[in-house]
Amino acid sequence: MRYEELKGNLTLCSGTRKGSADTCRGTLHRCGNCGTEGCKQSHADSCSNQAFNVLGHCLKCQATNRMETLAPGDYTPQQAWLAGTDSSSTH
Numbered sequence: 001m002r003y004e005e006l007k008g009n010l011t012l013c014s015g016t017r018k019g020s021a022d023t024c025r026g027t028l029h030r031c032g033n034c035g036t037e038g039c040k041q042s043h044a045d046s047c048s049n050q051a052f053n054v055l056g057h058c059l060k061c062q063a064t065n066r067m068e069t070l071a072p073g074d075y076t077p078q079q080a081w082l083a084g085t086d087s088s089s090t091h
């Protein structure tokens with residue numbers, strides 16, 4: 001019951017990207033050590049909901065190798081969206 005809601009709502013990061021004010025829409029991960037959920041970014045402090053650095057280290061408890069992807073099969077809409085914007089800009 002609750003799991004369904006989580007599955008539907010927590011697929012993409014709803015944090016705000018620093019510098020652009022856009023919604024992040026990154027894939028969410030959860031720390032198996034402290035339970036923190038958030039996205040992974042290549043640069044520190046890139047998103048208001050960032051939880052992991054580029055190496056997958058938890059920013060809250062510093063745990064390494066504890067990152068779990070919440071929705072591993074849900075990249076498709078994001079990929080399609082990215083591909084769409086890409087091809088439309090290439091006139």
Ligand SMILES: [Zn+2]
Pocket residue numbers: 031032033034035036058059060061062063
């Ligand atoms: Zn953690």
Ligand SMILES: [Zn+2]
Pocket residue numbers: 013014015016024025026038039040047048049050
């Ligand atoms: Zn994010």
